[in-house]
Amino acid sequence: MSKPSRAMAILKDGLWTNNVTLSQKLALCPLLAVTSTATNGLGMGIATTAVLVMTNVAISLVRGVITPQVRIPAFILVIAGIVTLVDMAINAYAHELYKVLGLFIPLIVTNCVILGRAEAFASRNGPAYSAADGLGMGMGFTAALTGIGAIREVLGSGTLFANASLMLGAPMAFLETTVISDYKGFLLMILPPGGFLVLGFALAAKRIFDTRASRRAAAAVATEPASACH
Amino acid sequence: MANYRTTPWFQGVLLGGFCLVASVALAYGTKLTAPAIESAAKADLTASLNQVIPASKRANDMTADTVTLDTPGGKTIVYRARSGKKVDAVAYRVVGKGYGGDIVIVMGVDRSGEILGVRVVQHSETPGLGDKIDARKTDWVHGFDKLSRANTPDAKWAVKKDGGRFDQFSGATITPRAVVKAVKEGLELFEANRAQMLGAEADDPPAASVPDPAAAPKSERSVS
Numbered sequence: 001m002s003k004p005s006r007a008m009a010i011l012k013d014g015l016w017t018n019n020v021t022l023s024q025k026l027a028l029c030p031l032l033a034v035t036s037t038a039t040n041g042l043g044m045g046i047a048t049t050a051v052l053v054m055t056n057v058a059i060s061l062v063r064g065v066i067t068p069q070v071r072i073p074a075f076i077l078v079i080a081g082i083v084t085l086v087d088m089a090i091n092a093y094a095h096e097l098y099k100v101l102g103l104f105i106p107l108i109v110t111n112c113v114i115l116g117r118a119e120a121f122a123s124r125n126g127p128a129y130s131a132a133d134g135l136g137m138g139m140g141f142t143a144a145l146t147g148i149g150a151i152r153e154v155l156g157s158g159t160l161f162a163n164a165s166l167m168l169g170a171p172m173a174f175l176e177t178t179v180i181s182d183y184k185g186f187l188l189m190i191l192p193p194g195g196f197l198v199l200g201f202a203l204a205a206k207r208i209f210d211t212r213a214s215r216r217a218a219a220a221v222a223t224e225p226a227s228a229c230h
Numbered sequence: 231m232a233n234y235r236t237t238p239w240f241q242g243v244l245l246g247g248f249c250l251v252a253s254v255a256l257a258y259g260t261k262l263t264a265p266a267i268e269s270a271a272k273a274d275l276t277a278s279l280n281q282v283i284p285a286s287k288r289a290n291d292m293t294a295d296t297v298t299l300d301t302p303g304g305k306t307i308v309y310r311a312r313s314g315k316k317v318d319a320v321a322y323r324v325v326g327k328g329y330g331g332d333i334v335i336v337m338g339v340d341r342s343g344e345i346l347g348v349r350v351v352q353h354s355e356t357p358g359l360g361d362k363i364d365a366r367k368t369d370w371v372h373g374f375d376k377l378s379r380a381n382t383p384d385a386k387w388a389v390k391k392d393g394g395r396f397d398q399f400s401g402a403t404i405t406p407r408a409v410v411k412a413v414k415e416g417l418e419l420f421e422a423n424r425a426q427m428l429g430a431e432a433d434d435p436p437a438a439s440v441p442d443p444a445a446a447p448k449s450e451r452s453v454s
Contacts, residue, residue, distance in 0.1 A: 092266035
């Protein structure tokens with residue numbers, strides 16, 4: 001496979017086929033904790049993506065040095081070190097962002113996706129592909145977090161991207177919309193059980209979509225056997 | 231040749247080497263970011279103090295003009311605002327026990343014991359319910375402005391459900407109740423420690439003896 005197409009395949013894998021949340025069903029703890037609004041989901045997703053790209057590259061660079069016996073503690077050390085440095089850097093140089101994301105950043109260390117990608121991908125591939133994998137997986141995670149956050153927010157409080165300007169800066173204020181005006185609120189959706197409910201429906205929806213797609217693909221192969229041979 | 235990589239001592243040295251590199255990176259990172267983090271924390275403090283004390287009452291650096299009180303819950307740092315020589319207002323932190331843990335509140339009180347402003351600076355109340363105490367979400371917290379123990383009887387320092395004057399939120403009564411209680415205790419703290427908070431000039435000089443410089447030009451007709 002040529003280099004660009006392999007990178008595209010890696011990105012697609014992360015975004016849809018092997019999506020962290022919807023296919024691998026990893027990182028559900030931060031998912032349930034932060035997706036009470038779309039804004040929080042987006043913030044956590046962006047922070048995780050940034051860390052994932054960095055840890056993937058770092059681990060890919062040292063993959064020749066680490067022996068299989070000590071790889072897990074070494075990976076955790078690299079990940080925890082990078083997350084702590086990112087935490088300090090954001091606190092020092094992007095303090096407004098830190099006030100909103102500050103709570104989530106230490107949580108990233110415990111996110112099993114980071115270690116999972118280090119083990120499954122970065123320790124076996126070069127830095128460029130590892131960066132692409134981190135980006136794809138991170139964007140897939142961000143999309144899932146933002147989507148589930150948006151559903152919970154609309155159902156729970158009738159708004160979308162509330163307080164986006166506090167986190168992303170004043171230019172992003174246009175994202176803030178009130179979907180249902182004068183909405184009384186549906187508390188269950190904002191509380192953790194709402195996260196489980198929406199996640200369940202999202203997983204089911206992806207399953208249905210994937211099943212239909214594979215059935216359609218199978219039907220296409222059955223009707224046109226000649227083209228499938230090439 | 232590559233066999234040494236499987237020996238236990240090599241694993242130990244390798245892991246130790248990683249720890250060393252990570253420690254150096256973290257120590258260097260801490261050193262590099264410490265001044266910026268400290269100044270950001272100070273800016274946060276100044277910003278929260280500025281929200282509860284109007285600009286007309288503070289000409290000094292409040293973060294440098296402090297008194298520390300020994301209170302039952304630990305130490306309370308009182309930040310003092312002066313427009314002239316005497317202390318015009320004080321600001322300090324009070325902590326309420328909310329639904330999701332501590333609610334940290336900064337309140338500003340003027341010399342007479344009247345509230346200038348109250349802000350919730352840190353809380354972990356339920357988003358969408360209890361977080362209406364945050365001034366960025368609703369203006370509930372402005373309901374405390376201008377209140378004092380003198381102009382509001384004790385029984386009114388409660389949410390409406392309990393016969394008081396403050397709104398509760400539907401689905402969240404514990405949170406506003408905790409904030410009201412904490413602010414009331416803050417005013418009691420001010421009353422109990424007034425002399426210490428305001429310093430040597432705690433008692434107002436007779437108003438007539440000090441002519442108000444701002445009033446003088448107004449008495450004459452200005453040419454405009």
